[in-house]
Amino acid sequence: MLDEPTTNYLKKLFETKLNRSMKLYLDTCARCGLCVEACHVYASMPETKYTPVGRAEVIRKLFKRYFKLQGKIAPWLGETIPFDDIGMDKAYEAAFSCTGCRRCVTFCPFGIDTQQVMNIAKLLLIGVEKQPQILAMLSDMSVAKGETYIETSDSYIEALGNLEPEVEELAPTPEGRKAIPINVQDADILYVGLSGKHSIVPAAAIMNAAKENWTLSYFEAVNFAAWLGDSQKQSKIAQRIVDEATRLNVKEVVVVECGTATRIMKFMSGKHSFKVLSIVELIARYIKDGRISVDPNKFQGKLTYHDPCQLARNGGVIEEPRYIIGKLTNNFVELTPAREDNWCCGGGGGFVSLGEYDFRMKSGKVKADQVKAAKADVICTACENCHTQLTELNEHYNLGMKVESLTNLVAHALI
Amino acid sequence: MDPQTTSQTTIAAVSAASSQAAGAAVQAVSGASQAVVHTGFALFLDKVYYFIMVPFVYISIIAMFIAIIWKIVSILSTPAPAFTLKTFPAKKHPMLAALGDTFGMPSIRKRKPLFWFFLMWFHVGILFLILGHFDLFPNIHIMPEASRDMVGAGFVGVSVTVPAFYFLFRRFKGQEKQISVPADYLLLLLLLFTFLLGDMISWGNSWTANGFVMTKADFRNYFGILSSYSFADPRTVLHGSHYHFIVLHVLLAELFMIILPFSKIVHTFFSLPLNILRRK
Numbered sequence: 214m215l216d217e218p219t220t221n222y223l224k225k226l227f228e229t230k231l232n233r234s235m236k237l238y239l240d241t242c243a244r245c246g247l248c249v250e251a252c253h254v255y256a257s258m259p260e261t262k263y264t265p266v267g268r269a270e271v272i273r274k275l276f277k278r279y280f281k282l283q284g285k286i287a288p289w290l291g292e293t294i295p296f297d298d299i300g301m302d303k304a305y306e307a308a309f310s311c312t313g314c315r316r317c318v319t320f321c322p323f324g325i326d327t328q329q330v331m332n333i334a335k336l337l338l339i340g341v342e343k344q345p346q347i348l349a350m351l352s353d354m355s356v357a358k359g360e361t362y363i364e365t366s367d368s369y370i371e372a373l374g375n376l377e378p379e380v381e382e383l384a385p386t387p388e389g390r391k392a393i394p395i396n397v398q399d400a401d402i403l404y405v406g407l408s409g410k411h412s413i414v415p416a417a418a419i420m421n422a423a424k425e426n427w428t429l430s431y432f433e434a435v436n437f438a439a440w441l442g443d444s445q446k447q448s449k450i451a452q453r454i455v456d457e458a459t460r461l462n463v464k465e466v467v468v469v470e471c472g473t474a475t476r477i478m479k480f481m482s483g484k485h486s487f488k489v490l491s492i493v494e495l496i497a498r499y500i501k502d503g504r505i506s507v508d509p510n511k512f513q514g515k516l517t518y519h520d521p522c523q524l525a526r527n528g529g530v531i532e533e534p535r536y537i538i539g540k541l542t543n544n545f546v547e548l549t550p551a552r553e554d555n556w557c558c559g560g561g562g563g564f565v566s567l568g569e570y571d572f573r574m575k576s577g578k579v580k581a582d583q584v585k586a587a588k589a590d591v592i593c594t595a596c597e598n599c600h601t602q603l604t605e606l607n608e609h610y611n612l613g614m615k616v617e618s619l620t621n622l623v624a625h626a627l628i
Numbered sequence: 629m630d631p632q633t634t635s636q637t638t639i640a641a642v643s644a645a646s647s648q649a650a651g652a653a654v655q656a657v658s659g660a661s662q663a664v665v666h667t668g669f670a671l672f673l674d675k676v677y678y679f680i681m682v683p684f685v686y687i688s689i690i691a692m693f694i695a696i697i698w699k700i701v702s703i704l705s706t707p708a709p710a711f712t713l714k715t716f717p718a719k720k721h722p723m724l725a726a727l728g729d730t731f732g733m734p735s736i737r738k739r740k741p742l743f744w745f746f747l748m749w750f751h752v753g754i755l756f757l758i759l760g761h762f763d764l765f766p767n768i769h770i771m772p773e774a775s776r777d778m779v780g781a782g783f784v785g786v787s788v789t790v791p792a793f794y795f796l797f798r799r800f801k802g803q804e805k806q807i808s809v810p811a812d813y814l815l816l817l818l819l820l821f822t823f824l825l826g827d828m829i830s831w832g833n834s835w836t837a838n839g840f841v842m843t844k845a846d847f848r849n850y851f852g853i854l855s856s857y858s859f860a861d862p863r864t865v866l867h868g869s870h871y872h873f874i875v876l877h878v879l880l881a882e883l884f885m886i887i888l889p890f891s892k893i894v895h896t897f898f899s900l901p902l903n904i905l906r907r908k
Contacts, residue, residue: 237703237905261803
């Protein structure tokens with residue numbers, strides 16, 4: 214058992230998460246087991262601890278122990294567990310074996326959101342300083358960058374200048390503008406990329422081809438604190454972008470191929486004066502409006518698409534990538550299942566950042582099998598984590614495919 | 629006289645005769661039971677039976693409603709989620725979709741059709757079960773007044789009992805066994821025994837050589853005592869050895885009502901709000 218002050222502290226932390234939806238989630242589960250087969254980790258490694266209900270039960274058993282009458286008078290009824298090392302280890306295993314893909318939400322007859330329940334586990338782990346240190350460090354760095362970016366802005370702008378020839382190779386820069394504009398007041402679009410050039414160059418080329426009045430954000434879109442389960446830092450990281458968009462008076466914030474970042478900016482960062490959309494939605498709009506055209510013969514071979522969970526099931530970007538792919542090729546095959554039913558690749562929830570190679574490869578087996586069955590030459594996706602995970606699954610399981618980002622495919626097919 | 633009229637006349641005659649006979653028998657039994665003055669343990673048991681059959685009914689119903697209201701208020705008093713928890717594709721009519729999720733359980737139908745079949749059978753059965761019990765109140769007439777059967781003539785009870793067996797047995801194998809906790813089994817056993825005793829009362833008590841031991845009219849008299857708050861002893865209207873089973877049935881139902889707000893059965897109230905969260 215943990216000492217009393219620590220237990221009380223953890224109870225207080227737990228209580229901060231008990232909003233309306235969480236109380237409903239913790240009280241209502243019937244343990245019907247329908248969610249069991251929803252989880253890609255369980256499908257790849259069939260153990261109870263890898264079922265959505267198995268994970269949520271860890272938190273539910275703590276909840277019953279400390280917040281329910283049943284836990285006080287008959288703890289054996291719900292097999293409650295205390296805040297101790299074993300309990301915290303279980304919480305870690307539950308929280309960091311869940312990618313937060315929310316496939317189980319669509320299986321559950323009540324729509325219980327295991328990702329949300331796992332946020333309690335993550336907060337408790339922060340409370341006892343058992344959170345993954347890599348994510349904690351990356352979150353702190355993101356927060357710090359929001360506070361000190363002006364000091365490093367000159368070197369950042371200089372680095373962007375070095376990328377401009379690569380952008381020019383893909384599409385000409387509109388007259389009077391920079392290939393990668395930054396800090397443009399009253400721009401129509403603020404594009405938020407990642408730290409790597411692969412997230413900036415293709416998107417810049419596409420926006421330049423569309424003659425867009427855009428500007429690049431100083432910040433990366435990725436929100437490590439969301440995976441860490443630190444909602445305060447998550448807000449701070451998102452707020453830097455909100456502040457920048459507000460300062461520049463942009464009409465839209467466009468988020469790079471990153472499912473979590475898109476979902477956070479779209480749904481979890483409050484109401485804004487600007488609209489938030491993903492780069493995939495922007496590209497689809499450009500093609501529909503005739504602002505860009507792509508060569509339908511540029512891409513060769515059979516193509517399939519992996520729906521990133523946070524973008525499709527949790528973000529509603531389902532038709533747009535298919536519309537874009539329809540312009541790129543007529544040799545497209547869907548994965549089975551696809552769209553909102555798609556299997557998680559196993560790279561979400563910060564797992565790629567954490568490393569966790571063995572676990573990711575084992576838990577991604579069902580994904581590898583699914584991809585293999587599609588017999589495609591290329592698999593494309595619209596999420597950085599999914600891209601990395603699919604690339605590693607491709608190598609690990611010898612799938613013999615090429616893994617591409619959708620934005621990159623479009624950028625290289627621009628006419 | 630047409631055949632139908634003949635038939636009705638015959639039924640009326642038989643009914644009157646059996647009613648008279650039954651009435652005489654009841655009076656005899658009643659007289660006999662009134663003549664017995666219980667002492668010691670029998671007296672204690674009488675008092676316990678009375679408590680279960682009258683005051684505890686009110687106590688358990690009031691406790692259930694207070695606890696449910698308290699629970700709903702405590703949930704409503706917490707902050708709403710700060711962002712949408714819906715999944716996509718978004719539905720054109722989220723409320724209709726949530727109602728469909730709640731009452732049609734399409735996610736189960738799609739993935740586990742047998743489980744869905746039993747769930748639907750069970751939940752529809754529960755609705756009829758509630759109707760059947762409402763029908764026992766003096767001013768409510770779902771079944772014909774003269775009917776000796778409760779709603780469904782025993783089929784309603786079986787309709788909840790068979791699925792309850794299925795729900796229990798499925799928890800003894802596979803992942804369902806792994807994820808179950810003692811409360812899951814105990815709750816199902818409580819329901820199952822309540823249903824089985826109900827089956828015995830509503831249906832099984834007609835299996836005797838002389839037909840019904842107790843009819844709907846007897847149960848209606850008992851419900852009349854409850855709804856009139858007369859606090860009369862139900863033994864004066866429920867005669868015969870089946871009374872013990874009725875007491876046990878009522879006790880288990882009372883226990884169920886008391887634990888309902890603290891058990892996963894709260895999904896009765898929370899399933900729709902949860903599905904709204906998923907859809908809006």
